[in-house]
Amino acid sequence: MDITPDPEFTPQIALSRRALIRRAAIAAAALPAGAALLEGFAGTAAADETGQIVLNNYPGWIGKNELAAFAKKYPGDKVKMVTNATSSVAEVILQFKSGNFDVLLSDTTDSGQAAAAGLLEKLDWSKIPNIKNVSANFRKAYPWGIPTDYGKVGIAYRPDIVGEKITSWHDVWRLAPKFDGRVVFINLERDCLGSTLKYLGYSSNTSDAKQIDEAKKAVQKIKPHLQAFLNTNVGQGLVNGSTAIAMDWDYDVALLKQKQPKIEWVAPKEGMHAYLEGFSVAKDPDNIEVVEKFLNFALDPVQYADFVNTTGTAYVVPSASSHVKKYISTSPILKPTPAVLKRVEFDHYLGAKGTQLFDAAWQEVKAS
Numbered sequence: 387m388d389i390t391p392d393p394e395f396t397p398q399i400a401l402s403r404r405a406l407i408r409r410a411a412i413a414a415a416a417l418p419a420g421a422a423l424l425e426g427f428a429g430t431a432a433a434d435e436t437g438q439i440v441l442n443n444y445p446g447w448i449g450k451n452e453l454a455a456f457a458k459k460y461p462g463d464k465v466k467m468v469t470n471a472t473s474s475v476a477e478v479i480l481q482f483k484s485g486n487f488d489v490l491l492s493d494t495t496d497s498g499q500a501a502a503a504g505l506l507e508k509l510d511w512s513k514i515p516n517i518k519n520v521s522a523n524f525r526k527a528y529p530w531g532i533p534t535d536y537g538k539v540g541i542a543y544r545p546d547i548v549g550e551k552i553t554s555w556h557d558v559w560r561l562a563p564k565f566d567g568r569v570v571f572i573n574l575e576r577d578c579l580g581s582t583l584k585y586l587g588y589s590s591n592t593s594d595a596k597q598i599d600e601a602k603k604a605v606q607k608i609k610p611h612l613q614a615f616l617n618t619n620v621g622q623g624l625v626n627g628s629t630a631i632a633m634d635w636d637y638d639v640a641l642l643k644q645k646q647p648k649i650e651w652v653a654p655k656e657g658m659h660a661y662l663e664g665f666s667v668a669k670d671p672d673n674i675e676v677v678e679k680f681l682n683f684a685l686d687p688v689q690y691a692d693f694v695n696t697t698g699t700a701y702v703v704p705s706a707s708s709h710v711k712k713y714i715s716t717s718p719i720l721k722p723t724p725a726v727l728k729r730v731e732f733d734h735y736l737g738a739k740g741t742q743l744f745d746a747a748w749q750e751v752k753a754s
Contacts, residue, residue, distance in 0.1 A: 437463040439488040439676045441665075442481055445469040447491065449692030456683050463676045475499060475741075482506070488671035489531075489680065493663040495576075497530040498735030500666065506530050507667040513678040516685035524662065524702040527732045531666035532681050535699040538660040538722075538730055539577050541652035542621045542639040543631040555585035555654045558631055559604070562611040568630040570623065571605070573615035575748035576733060578605065580659030581633055590659035590731050593740030602747040606754045615752075624649045637699055640719045651719045657729040 449455075453465050468487065478496040481487055482505040492500065500506050509531065511517055517525065517532060524533040543552050547568075548561065562569050572578045580590030582601040592598060613629060621638055623629025625646040639651045665684065671677050683689055691709030694701045700720045707715045714720050736744065 437673060437676055438466055439464075439671065439673050439680065440486065441465050441467045441680075442487040442490040443467050443469055444491060447697060449689060450696045451692055452684070452689055455689060455692075456680060459683065460676075460679055463673075463679060465676075465680055475735075479503065479505070482666075482668050485668075487668055488673070488677055489665050489667055491534070491663060492666050493661050493733060494528060495733045495735050497528070497664075497666045501530055502735065505669050507669050507671060507674070507677075509667060509681075510678070513675075514682045514685070516682045519685050519687060519690070519703045519705050521702055521704060523727065528662050528664045531664050532685055533662060533664040533702045534684070534693070535664075535697070535701060536660055536662040536730075536732070537700060538636045538653070538658045539572065539581050539633060540636060540639070540658050541631065541654055542624055542634045542642070542649055543652065544624055544627060544629075544648055545650055546648050547627055547630045552631070552650075552652050553655055554652075555581065555656050558633070559585065559608055561631065562608050565630040566611045567613050568623075568628065569608075569611055570613050570620055570629050570632040570634075571608075571615050572620055572633050572635075573617040575744050575751075577635075577659060577661075578615070578633065579744060579747060579751075580731075580733075584654065584657040584659060584731070587656065590657075591734040591736060591740075593736050593743065595743055598743045598747050602751055605751050609751070609754065621649070636719050640714075640717055641698065643719070644713070653722065653726045653729060655729070657731060660730045660732050662732040 448467065453467060457464055475496055478490070478492055479500055481490060482492075482500045482503075490496075497506065514532070520533055524536070527533070541552055541555070541558060545551065548565070552558065552561070558569070572581075576590075579598065579601045582604050583590045583592060583597060586597070586600055586604060588594075588597045588601070613623070619638075621629065621632040621634040621642050624632055624642055636651065639649065643649045643651070665681060667674075667677055667681075684693070685703060687703060687706040688709050690701070690703045691706040693699075694706060694710050694714060698714060698720075700722075701710065701714075707721075
């Protein structure tokens with residue numbers, strides 16, 4: 387892999403985007419409590435022009451030229467992008483309910499819950515033919531709309547510091563006492579406990595109380611040796627060596643490796659927990675024809691490559707590769723082999739029971 391820094395490389399974009407995501411589990415009973423969160427958007431985001439749709443997205447999480455190119459190709463049609471940070475699945479569900487948005491960026495957990503609540507529009511895929519460009523495994527995992535990107539939780543480490551090759555989550559737990567105070571974990575319960583469940587040989591989407599409790603105890607066991615739980619700049623210490631091993635997201639490690647070539651990424655042999663997100667459509671959008679045009683446009687290989695080049699994300703449209711910056715398209719971190727992808731398990735909506743179990747276990751981890 388060519389590790390020469392890309393002169394156009396802008397790591398702040400992806401890091402700031404992920405900083406907005408708080409995948410904290412919220413029990414279904416907590417949904418009404420967040421009702422006031424959308425009041426400030428009422429009437430402000432709704433489409434006010436014929437041919438306009440409203441997209442709820444993360445700041446900067448779109449191709450640099452994408453919206454302008456869409457407007458140029460389809461004169462009279464417009465995508466109005468509204469950016470706001472959500473801190474829970476509950477808030478995303480409220481946004482689907484609000485009537486303020488036609489299309490929303492949402493992950494498998496968000497869209498799964500929205501679908502269960504009957505809040506999503508069923509799409510006519512014949513009107514979105516570019517869906518064929520998305521790899522089948524991502525389409526299967528994200529059936530509600532168009533998948534856009536994903537992120538795997540794996541291991542980053544400094545071989546020059548650790549002194550041996552790491553291949554598994556078991557290696558992390560084994561080496562933690564030796565590198566006491568130099569190991570970092572992710573401070574999000576689905577990612578951290580999900581990865582721990584993989585370490586234990588379980589599904590990261592389990593709703594089994596005993597398995598979740600076992601994962602909680604495994605994190606509590608390693609916790610005294612951790613430097614910190616972090617949800618932004620997780621592996622930053624790997625650059626100067628203050629961190630030796632980190633549980634981290636693939637895109638973060640790819641960014642850090644641009645700064646410090648000694649950092650290595652590991653796709654653990656036990657498997658990886660991952661998020662997968664995309665654009666889902668709220669029930670009864672104002673302009674379904676424009677929605678269909680936009681979703682199809684977003685999956686055109688050239689336009690999709692603009693999104694990937696802007697964000698630096700792992701991607702789901704292989705035919706875009708020839709238009710994607712080389713440091714991304716040739717990275718085994720961001721473009722893993724089919725064998726590695728087979729070890730990836732994406733977030734699922736766990737229902738009220740599973741969500742409550744994860745939340746309770748995580749609270750105990752943090753309090754211990």
